[in-house]
Amino acid sequence: MILVLEPNVSPEGPDYRVLMSQLARLPGIDYRVHREVGSEVTLTEIYLIGNTGALTVEQMQVLPCVQKVVRVSEAYRVLGRHKQGDDRPSSFEYNGVRFGQDSLNVFAGLCAVDSPESVESMMKALQQHGQVCTRMGAYKPRTSPYAFQGFGATCLPYVFELAGKYGVKVIAMEITHESHVDEIRETLARTGNPTGVMFQIGTRNTQNFELLKLVGRQQEFPVLIKRGFGITLDESLNAAEYLATEGNRKIVFGLRGMKTNLGDPHRNFVDFAHVPVVKRLTRMPVCIDPSHSVGTRAGAPDGLLDIFHVVAQGIVAGANMVLVDFHPDPSKALVDGPQALLMSELGPFLEDVALVRETYLKRAENARRAKAA
Numbered sequence: 001m002i003l004v005l006e007p008n009v010s011p012e013g014p015d016y017r018v019l020m021s022q023l024a025r026l027p028g029i030d031y032r033v034h035r036e037v038g039s040e041v042t043l044t045e046i047y048l049i050g051n052t053g054a055l056t057v058e059q060m061q062v063l064p065c066v067q068k069v070v071r072v073s074e075a076y077r078v079l080g081r082h083k084q085g086d087d088r089p090s091s092f093e094y095n096g097v098r099f100g101q102d103s104l105n106v107f108a109g110l111c112a113v114d115s116p117e118s119v120e121s122m123m124k125a126l127q128q129h130g131q132v133c134t135r136m137g138a139y140k141p142r143t144s145p146y147a148f149q150g151f152g153a154t155c156l157p158y159v160f161e162l163a164g165k166y167g168v169k170v171i172a173m174e175i176t177h178e179s180h181v182d183e184i185r186e187t188l189a190r191t192g193n194p195t196g197v198m199f200q201i202g203t204r205n206t207q208n209f210e211l212l213k214l215v216g217r218q219q220e221f222p223v224l225i226k227r228g229f230g231i232t233l234d235e236s237l238n239a240a241e242y243l244a245t246e247g248n249r250k251i252v253f254g255l256r257g258m259k260t261n262l263g264d265p266h267r268n269f270v271d272f273a274h275v276p277v278v279k280r281l282t283r284m285p286v287c288i289d290p291s292h293s294v295g296t297r298a299g300a301p302d303g304l305l306d307i308f309h310v311v312a313q314g315i316v317a318g319a320n321m322v323l324v325d326f327h328p329d330p331s332k333a334l335v336d337g338p339q340a341l342l343m344s345e346l347g348p349f350l351e352d353v354a355l356v357r358e359t360y361l362k363r364a365e366n367a368r369r370a371k372a373a
């Protein structure tokens with residue numbers, strides 16, 4: 001059960017103290033307080049854990065400071081959509097960029113940072129096309145211990161400075177260890193916070209629970225958590241819930257394809273049909289990663305690359321974010337060159353995205369009209 005308190009409730013106020021003492025007296029019930037400090041309002045939610053079946057909504061509704069009571073009906077207590085009275089937000093803002101189940105942000109960028117020249121060429125192209133988000137891999141979890149592992153902390157200063165120079169506000173960057181969080185935070189501070197970072201939890205770390213708890217405990221940086229490529233959707237959504245129970249609610253859920261047989265046409269089996277499913281089950285914005293799911297530059301006879309086709313499939317179904325690999329010279333990329341799009345393809349890619357997004361918005365509008373009729 002969730003108690004949504006009136007906005008801007010002060011933990012020092014007398015009513016709040018009365019509420020706390022009443023909660024402490026409930027037998028077999030534990031509670032956890034979550035405060036979301038926004039620029040205009042502070043929201044407080046109290047999660048009641050334990051034998052809540054014995055409590056009634058009416059009984060809790062009359063407690064001081066309580067605005068609304070939500071009976072938790074689904075497995076994902078914090079992130080889920082619950083049947084009764086659940087109109088908690090499905091969006092958040094970070095560094096001036098809004099992420100919601102109704103918005104769309106493209107994160108085109110390098111799979112792995114390999115030189116200041118590649119980073120600059122990418123950032124410049126993004127600015128020319130009015131883009132304010134990108135992906136930049138500094139810490140690369142690789143299948144082989146002999147493969148390039150990313151430049152790590154050494155590339156962060158120029159990545160952040162170039163982002164600032166070209167007006168990039170959010171960089172999606174995978175982290176695999178606690179030290180990466182500190183290195184990113186320190187480098188951002190040292191370079192004067194020229195940009196923002198969205199931590200990425202990769203598919204290999206979806207169930208690295210200690211990493212999830214650690215990243216969940218900080219509320220400074222939003223998190224993109226990728227679906228685990230060999231586990232169930234329920235297991236991956238529970239992994240996202242780990243982040244949320246620790247306090248971070250700025251979470252985007254990423255679909256990136258599921259493991260398949262070697263020799264299959266795509267590197268992974270594209271799972272973007274699950275975009276509306278995740279939006280129905282949870283309040284998280286949903287990201288699609290066409291590069292790591294398709295894994296090649298193969299094209300269809302109609303002239304469109306498979307990557308373009310799957311992006312269209314995800315967006316036409318309501319995807320909210322696209323994480324996609326580009327490289328100025330894919331043959332020289334140190335990681336995942338074969339799936340990278342060319343700089344000359346950025347314009348056509350964004351045009352295709354806009355076209356399909358328009359179609360999605362029309363489809364959703366038609367559905368709303370049909371329901372209202």
Ligand code: PEP
Pocket residue numbers: 111137174201202203204226256289292
């Ligand atoms: C990536 O986005 O660079 C990446 C390694 O993705 P995934 O974790 O989905 O394999």
Ligand code: MN
Pocket residue numbers: 111292335336
């Ligand atoms: Mn990659």
